[in-house]
Amino acid sequence: MPVYPGDTVSTTSTVIGLKPNSSGRNGNVYVRSVGVNQDGEVALDYVRWVMVNRREATEEIGEAVIPDLPGAVAAEDLVVPVEISGYDEVMKTLAGSEHLWGDYEVGEKIDHVDGMTIEESDHMLATRLYQNTAKVHFNQFAQKDTKIGRRLIYGGHVISLARALSFNGLGNAFAIAAINAGAHANPTFAGDTIHAWSEVLERMEIPGRTDVGALRLRTVATKDLPCADFPLRITEGDKAGAYHPQVVLDLDYTVLIPR
Amino acid sequence: MPVYPGDTVSTTSTVIGLKPNSSGRNGNVYVRSVGVNQDGEVALDYVRWVMVNRREATEEIGEAVIPDLPGAVAAEDLVVPVEISGYDEVMKTLAGSEHLWGDYEVGEKIDHVDGMTIEESDHMLATRLYQNTAKVHFNQFAQKDTKIGRRLIYGGHVISLARALSFNGLGNAFAIAAINAGAHANPTFAGDTIHAWSEVLERMEIPGRTDVGALRLRTVATKDLPCADFPLRITEGDKAGAYHPQVVLDLDYTVLIPR
């Protein structure tokens, strides 16, 4: 179910896997979270993993229990909440883009061009909206004594900014149908300017639908680095293969767009 | 038609004139914009001009086509969206001002006294509200390499601040009926404190109405300069006649106010 203003969403999370790190000090925890609206209808069902410290270091590492997860949500599993008809020139003009599903090609890269600078007030206001109260985002008194010395910007805010910037180039992509994978590649701080680019990974037909198709996208966001050259990874030297130090987000997701 | 919460306004702009500058590098473009609500009713119809660069410099300057525009909107063309009755002492107390239409005199100058300091977060939040995404307002990474080195505050935000400050002195002026002319005299930046003053240019009766009258006003906004002395233009030296360097807005508009 899509979510509308006035809905109340509550979430239940279940630990579905554990992957201890060999250090014995921490590991990855796999979590499935299901959000339902006030009528019990599923609004979001997703899996992610986060690195968590152990209460105390151990030498008994234990075995990994890694859930069997698909690489991406399949076309037949996408939920399309609306029927699109009469998506004509007027609609495209209002959306600010001529390009529909059939106009994108697999492998195509799009520079979203615009940049947006983040202030401390801005990211805290957005983070409160999600009722995320983690002190790394809000407590400068505590953060000043950490290695980074600053408040860290919530990764969910960076995802929101990247999605917003992506409308310049993906103006008709009206909904996110799935998140397949993603990494918060580097931290973001107030004063950073976010740019983004996207690559079309897959162009998917949706079974039984001729009005709407899906695009599987990689959207990459950067800090203080315009994206005309589509930065992603370091290509040379010791750190080859690692994320470019200015890349802050690498998100693999699927959008719906009229055909 | 006035605009109410929940309305959807869309705008169509038409180029109605061109005035090439002698440099061959840029010129003024005259634009008429008409905003209509979801029922096709006109919410705003106005003309303005902006300086725009040519794609490339030319020696063939071309002829000017300058539209014939009135100096101000005439009293008989003002739209009064409400009828006012029983605007008594209680209403004046709620508005915070005793002064109605008949209490203002042509030539009277009003210092609006209060000052408001603008933060980067504040002007960007307000500018997003208008879906203005111009990078000069949002992208510090790009702005740092410009001559000014900073994000510029959207002129529409300065107009909003000046109008808000003007309620201290014009508390019963409940609506703007027309904008006659205006200049963004100097740029504004985060950290600037905005003050404002107004002059009554004209006191206009509205044909057929005894409940409401109109005041044509000049409202001047400044940065980091209180307005007790009504600053506007440089009066001496080489630059005499130019705007005072702390003046950021000079707006000629018409308000409605109970009689």
Add this chain to the structure above:
Amino acid sequence: MPVYPGDTVSTTSTVIGLKPNSSGRNGNVYVRSVGVNQDGEVALDYVRWVMVNRREATEEIGEAVIPDLPGAVAAEDLVVPVEISGYDEVMKTLAGSEHLWGDYEVGEKIDHVDGMTIEESDHMLATRLYQNTAKVHFNQFAQKDTKIGRRLIYGGHVISLARALSFNGLGNAFAIAAINAGAHANPTFAGDTIHAWSEVLERMEIPGRTDVGALRLRTVATKDLPCADFPLRITEGDKAGAYHPQVVLDLDYTVLIPR
């Protein structure tokens, strides 16, 4: 009456007492303010005092007229706007706390743990919400020439932050029923990080109610000082008894909480 979104509240204030200071330059003014909703129902009725300068210094100090005020609002005068039934484990989980009225003890101190850093934009946005336009909060151009040199944060915003932080430890305290006393102990500025702690002063039964009880609380907010040690007053030296210089709020109020 509780206040709901869409209500319009208007307030009438009456001076009920005066306490001239011996300097002849200022004194305390006691004010009763009554806020009513659009139907004339009382939303809030409270008394406070503020130090105000005299128009000009005088040697004729005059006599004090000090209203006879209770030390706290009595249990029988508390208004409980709702009936609580079925406040079960699910409700407690949603509130994020197991602790109901009977779980708190008089004398118990609670460290609310979290800290929140205030930006200039944040406090000005919140202060506009209350239509407080005092220049000390908004006008940096004027403030730069004062002894503190900065914009002062509105005390009402500090109260709001302290109340918000207090949910970590008082998660089921769903409403403020009364404010008994309070002091803005020291000024707060942008960049300060607010922490808070509370002490249970009294556990009150409400006549005729078995579903809801009241807790009289002291909540203390600090700037740039975590509250694990419950800071309040200076205990040694010349200034013993004065507020700790990092304490910004000392509020005595009464909350409602399910039994």
